[in-house]
Amino acid sequence: DEEEETKLTYETDIYALGMTFLEIMSGLAPYHEFKKETSIIPRITKHILPKRPELSMPRGDIQADLLWLLMEDTWAHDPRYRPSASVVRDTV
Numbered sequence: 001d002e003e004e005e006t007k008l009t010y011e012t013d014i015y016a017l018g019m020t021f022l023e024i025m026s027g028l029a030p031y032h033e034f035k036k037e038t039s040i041i042p043r044i045t046k047h048i049l050p051k052r053p054e055l056s057m058p059r060g061d062i063q064a065d066l067l068w069l070l071m072e073d074t075w076a077h078d079p080r081y082r083p084s085a086s087v088v089r090d091t092v
Contacts, residue, residue, distance in 0.1 A: 009079070010085075011079030011080075011082050012079070013085075014074050014079075014082045014083065014084075014085065014088065015074055015075055015079070015082065017074055017085075017088065018070075018071045018072075018073075018074025018075050019050075019074075019075075021067070021070075021071050021074075022050055022053070022071055025053055025056050025057055025067070026053035026055075026056055026057075027056070028053070030050040031043060031044075031050055033051070047077045049072065049075055052068055066091070067091075067092070070083070070088065070091045070092070074088065
């Protein structure tokens with residue numbers, strides 16, 4: 001059902017919040033390397049996560065690693081496994 005696929009929920013807000021964090025940290029839109037929306041949608045539906053912005057979130061930096069893990073959690077394929085807003089707040 002198309003309506004159910006586009007339904008806005010608390011969990012979709014958490015997903016979007018993670019994408020917003022990514023944009024803030026990188027200065028670029030998620031999936032910025034793809035120019036056409038038609039290239040992005042299949043990646044999202046196949047659960048291919050955006051690339052980690054290594055310049056602003058280097059691996060081995062404890063704070064960057066923790067934030068990246070949180071962001072990945074907000075993008076969990078199964079919405080039931082996404083963190084609550086209070087968990088996001090407490091982690092940030």
